[in-house]
Amino acid sequence: MIEVYAPASSGNFAVGFDLLGAALAPVSGALLGDIVAIESSNSGQDEFICSGKYAEKLAGPKEDNLAYQCLVHFREHVSSDMPACKLELKKNLPVGSGLGSSACSVVAAFAALDKFANTNLSQKQLLALMADFEEKVSGGRHYDNIAPCYLGGLQLCGDLVPNNSLALPTDENWQLVVAYPGFALNTAKARAVLPKEVSMHTSINYGQRLSAFTALCFSGQFDSAIALMKDELAEPYRQSLIAGFSDAKVALPELGAEVVAISGAGPTLLALTKSETQAQAIDAWLKENYLNENGFSHICKIDNRGTRVLEKGESDVIA
Ligand SMILES: Nc1ncnc2c1ncn2[C@@H]1O[C@H](COP(=O)(O)OP(=O)(O)OP(=O)(O)O)[C@@H](O)[C@H]1O
Ligand SMILES: N[C@@H](CCO)C(=O)O
Structure with missing residues (x-):
């Protein structure tokens, strides 16, 4: 049996709407993501x-489940002579969370199928397959969950990027607190509230921020890079969909958060600090003030490993 783990990811990363995303690894060492077992x-x-x-949350017919759709697609379009398989999706991420839940299932499923069938698809082929599914679900072709989820790290990604994704250097000191408030926000719905067009001024600001952020990461000027982490494209339109976000945006900087942003399409909140003590204070505040009984908050680092085959026993500790 092969067990493939795909980590949660935070799309947009404040400064790169649809083009930037980071894979997440809880500092506790637990796994935060979906697992696909195949035999x-x-x-x-x-x-x-x-x-x-x-x-x-995915109790309907198996045909509605993205992981099953990946299996059907793979057999029909990639490997018709693959031996019959038993594929189990261990759904460990909440749906509609802003943590790349659908991407996690799609990435884990295709990576597991590629291993099981020995098809050895290239990075470009796999990312294209994955992006097709993400597009079907969310109503927009974006790689900012699938690329970091599959490759790990902080990825600048899109159709115009060579091989669809480029890894950016990151600061080892970054502590990323991610808090899922316990209710779902559908990505297609969170995209529907965005303006269809933006002004020249907004476009130029977006281009400046993301290009400078990228250049600063490559030259190791991480403090200047995080000072640019602001989302003018989506956050102003989405924050009213997320109860408690505006309060957190005011409270968390006082506890040391250098960035407070919506993770992906929300409702998960992403806060960035460089201090472990501040991360713990931010995590505690979010647990007290942002979550309902179904929510969770984790202090994470960037997951530089991405999707991987688990060793025996490794799947025991789920966040
Ligand atoms: N295995 C799966 N994992 C997640 N969603 C799935 C899966 N299979 C089917 N779906 C459906 O796909 C849709 C996913 O919606 P949406 O894109 O809002 O969620 P998401 O990917 O979890 O969001 P996010 O990327 O913000 O975490 C839902 O309607 C859900 O029922
Ligand atoms: N970048 C996309 C999906 C992120 O998960 C969005 O914000 O709608």
Whole structure:
């Protein structure tokens, strides 16, 4: 049996709407992401199981589940002679979270299928397959969850980027606190509130911020880079969809947060600090003030490993 883990990710990373995303690893060492287990099927037919903490949110027909759709697509379009398999999605990330939940399932499923079938698809081929599915679900073609989820790190990604993704250097001191408030926000809905067009001024600001952020990361000037982490494209339109976000935006800088942003399309909040003590204070505030009984908050680092095959026993500790 092969078990493939795909980490949660934070799309946009404040300064790069649709073009920048970071893979996340809780400092506790626990896994925050979906797992796909795949093995040969004894029945001679493909089998699909969805288990895990958030499986009940995907309790409908298996045909509605993205991981099953990946299996069907892979057999039809990539490897028709792949042996019959039993594919289990362990759904450990909440749906509609802003943590790249659909990307996690799609990336883990395609990576597991590629390994099981020995198809050895290239990075470009795999990212293209994954982006097709992300586009179907969210209503926009963006790589800012699938690229970091698959490759790890902080990725600048898009159709115009060579191989669709470029890894940026990051500061080892970054502490990323991610708080999922416990309710879902559908990505397509959170995209529908955005303006269809933006002004020349806004476009130029966006280009300046993202290009300077990228250049500063490459020259190791991380403090100047994070000073540019501001989202003028999505946050102003989305914050009213996320109860508690505006209060957190005021409170968290007083606790040392250098950036407070919406993670992906929300409702997860992303806060960045360089101090472990401040990260703990931010995490505690969010647990007290931002979450309902279904929410969680984790202090994370950037996950530089991305999607990977788990060793035996490694899947035991789920965040
Ligand atoms: N395995 C799966 N994981 C996540 N969503 C799935 C899966 N299979 C089907 N879906 C459906 O895809 C849609 C995903 O919605 P959406 O893009 O808002 O969620 P998301 O990917 O979890 O969001 P985000 O990227 O912000 O974390 C939902 O309607 C959900 O029911
Ligand atoms: N970049 C996309 C998806 C992020 O998960 C958005 O903000 O709508």
